[in-house]
Amino acid sequence: MSAPLNTHEVDKATGAGAAADVAKGGAAMRGIPKQNGRWSAYAHLLLARIKEMQREPEVIFWVFVFPLLLAFGLGIAFRSRPASIPSVAIAAGPHASIVLDMAQRSPQSLHAQIVPEAEALNGFRLGRYDLVIVPGSNGASGDKLDLEYRFDPARPESVLARAQADEVLQAAAGRKNPLPTSAQASSEPGARYIDFLIPGLLGMNLMNSGMWGVGFSLVDYRQRKLLKRYVATPMRRSDFLLALTSSRLALMVLELGLLLGLGIFIFHMRVLGSWLAILLLGALGSAAFAGLGLLTASRAQKIESVSGLMNLVMMPMWIFSGVFFSYERFPAVVHPLIRALPLTALNDALRATILEGAPLTAQAGRLAVLVAWTVVSFLLALSWFRWT
Amino acid sequence: MNLAIECRGLRKTYDRKVEALRGLDLEIREGECFGLLGPNGAGKTTAIEILEGLLKPTSGEVRILGYSWQTHSRELREWLGISLQETRLSEKLTVRETIELFASFYRRPKPAEEVLAELELTEKSNSWVGKLSGGQRQRLAVATALVANPRILFLDEPTTGLDPQSRRQLWEIIREFQRRGGTVLLTTHYMDEAERLCDRLAIIDYGQVIAEGTPAELIDRLGGQHVVEFAVSGNSHGSAKDRALAHDVWRALPGVEAVHGDDGFICLTVRQPHVTIPALLDAVSHQGAKLLHLTTRQASLEDVFVRLTGRHLREES
Numbered sequence: 109m110s111a112p113l114n115t116h117e118v119d120k121a122t123g124a125g126a127a128a129d130v131a132k133g134g135a136a137m138r139g140i141p142k143q144n145g146r147w148s149a150y151a152h153l154l155l156a157r158i159k160e161m162q163r164e165p166e167v168i169f170w171v172f173v174f175p176l177l178l179a180f181g182l183g184i185a186f187r188s189r190p191a192s193i194p195s196v197a198i199a200a201g202p203h204a205s206i207v208l209d210m211a212q213r214s215p216q217s218l219h220a221q222i223v224p225e226a227e228a229l230n231g232f233r234l235g236r237y238d239l240v241i242v243p244g245s246n247g248a249s250g251d252k253l254d255l256e257y258r259f260d261p262a263r264p265e266s267v268l269a270r271a272q273a274d275e276v277l278q279a280a281a282g283r284k285n286p287l288p289t290s291a292q293a294s295s296e297p298g299a300r301y302i303d304f305l306i307p308g309l310l311g312m313n314l315m316n317s318g319m320w321g322v323g324f325s326l327v328d329y330r331q332r333k334l335l336k337r338y339v340a341t342p343m344r345r346s347d348f349l350l351a352l353t354s355s356r357l358a359l360m361v362l363e364l365g366l367l368l369g370l371g372i373f374i375f376h377m378r379v380l381g382s383w384l385a386i387l388l389l390g391a392l393g394s395a396a397f398a399g400l401g402l403l404t405a406s407r408a409q410k411i412e413s414v415s416g417l418m419n420l421v422m423m424p425m426w427i428f429s430g431v432f433f434s435y436e437r438f439p440a441v442v443h444p445l446i447r448a449l450p451l452t453a454l455n456d457a458l459r460a461t462i463l464e465g466a467p468l469t470a471q472a473g474r475l476a477v478l479v480a481w482t483v484v485s486f487l488l489a490l491s492w493f494r495w496t
Numbered sequence: 497m498n499l500a501i502e503c504r505g506l507r508k509t510y511d512r513k514v515e516a517l518r519g520l521d522l523e524i525r526e527g528e529c530f531g532l533l534g535p536n537g538a539g540k541t542t543a544i545e546i547l548e549g550l551l552k553p554t555s556g557e558v559r560i561l562g563y564s565w566q567t568h569s570r571e572l573r574e575w576l577g578i579s580l581q582e583t584r585l586s587e588k589l590t591v592r593e594t595i596e597l598f599a600s601f602y603r604r605p606k607p608a609e610e611v612l613a614e615l616e617l618t619e620k621s622n623s624w625v626g627k628l629s630g631g632q633r634q635r636l637a638v639a640t641a642l643v644a645n646p647r648i649l650f651l652d653e654p655t656t657g658l659d660p661q662s663r664r665q666l667w668e669i670i671r672e673f674q675r676r677g678g679t680v681l682l683t684t685h686y687m688d689e690a691e692r693l694c695d696r697l698a699i700i701d702y703g704q705v706i707a708e709g710t711p712a713e714l715i716d717r718l719g720g721q722h723v724v725e726f727a728v729s730g731n732s733h734g735s736a737k738d739r740a741l742a743h744d745v746w747r748a749l750p751g752v753e754a755v756h757g758d759d760g761f762i763c764l765t766v767r768q769p770h771v772t773i774p775a776l777l778d779a780v781s782h783q784g785a786k787l788l789h790l791t792t793r794q795a796s797l798e799d800v801f802v803r804l805t806g807r808h809l810r811e812e813s
Contacts, residue, residue, distance in 0.1 A: 144602060144604075144605065148600045149601045152600035153597070153600075156586070156593060156597050159588070159593065160586055160588045163588040164588060332585075333583045333584065334583060334584065334586065336550060336583070337578075337580055337585075338601075340548060340550055340573070340576075340580065341573060341601040341602070341644070342570060342601055342602060342603070343601040496551075
């Protein structure tokens, strides 16, 4: 275009603006108009985001109540009990009462009852009995007792029941132990399932709320054209993304406190590592998942499409990252891959710190994994991000 | 007079196929209220979003207050107040929180209290946005633009879907902004809104300006200020030739500047209805036809629009 365009000088233009301000009178009479500082937008965005979350009852439920319920339920279901007393069925028959009599001499190690054989086998199949004892007899006169154990070698409690029952019955029949032994009970907090579970749940919760909290609200803003409205103002885009991710930090502290509090006060869990290290891990984990959430939501236009993407990203971590059970169960070949996942790194680091008191300096590898995920996903997200 | 907004040869092609703008030129002066009119799909929103710096034109040049978006976007953002079409603000924030949030983005915003009072939202200042009525929401959207203390206000269909009272309330707010020296660019598809509010208008269709001027000038350009609208028996059933003949008859009546058919009626644009109507009645009785309908009214922008685009402004395109 060669047509001359009308330009004025900057100071002339701002001068006109100031003159207009004075002409308005109203603002001038209230004194010097308020001037916003560099971080005013960030502070307001952060505050607004936190208020929005507070006012959304679903958020409170999914972020706080749900993981607590999950931890509580699983903690109860898998609570440490003295190895349960094997439940043994004695098939009804002529010698059943003798066997029962022998079994009942040590009631603390065996729980036995007489049931008809068919019912006993059926109950065994359904897991109601760990072992079925079928008393028979041999010898010419049929007076010598001969027991048959029906057990399932694939069921640990069945194997245990067989050994226990044999022990009890042999002792009752007069066997003497050639070697004297004694035992001392020791069940320390730290080795129980709930101790394993709580750090894993914490990691998973940071992933869920980080990814949903950032990804979902971004797409929601985009769908409402609110992102577009924001970029139509002088707001710095980095302030907006920073506020969105750092609002997660405030929530993280609460999530962490609640879950660990539950572990400590209800399940008598012991925290061996430093709280500062745990907080740092929580912050790093939140940052990594906020970045991943940002990346997942960087272009999606609809809530429906981002939901699918989120699940796709999180699914492998739910399965492989050792939330509910150790990933050692997977073939050793894939362990390096599993350890490269951010949730695995976070869970391993949380467990090492909380349960073993390992210092962060000893976990450079895990920290590096988390930092790498954070940096790479933020950088990719920023170059991909669609504001309109 | 300085130009607030200026664009030359603006083109925008989406996906290399859809041409939303085909060489749009506009000059909007400081202190005026300028309206962009056009049917849906004419390119109004594309045009306003390019001027707002939210979309990049495929080609062409934009100057806002003398500056270009490439070099002075940060300054320009401080000077513009924008209300987009259909922004849904966060529902769980209160009115005051929303205004304060937007205020925090600007170096020298207006005090939130002042904006609340100006837009009559003080009473609602502690209500959640989700609980507001359509009119209140629209006023809040304008409030988020005004809190910037802007020099130019961009409003994309600010009154669409509002009841008459809310529309008038918004008009008053826009006039007040203008009285203080602000420049307004608005898009609308309400003719009455454009006529009452705008100092100058541009009608755009198929991505180009097809007419520009003050509302009075545009109406004047029709060639007459009155419209005589009538229907006669049989005139909608005849052959094309009959209709063309009839058209010539009406055109020949004294004082008729233009003839066009509209939805079964015939519209004559005339300068002096008292001269044309007796002649029209004579012509009808001469044909042995019966007059089924006759009204006369002041020509409006709507007539200009229909003449220029062959469509009504609010028809879906």
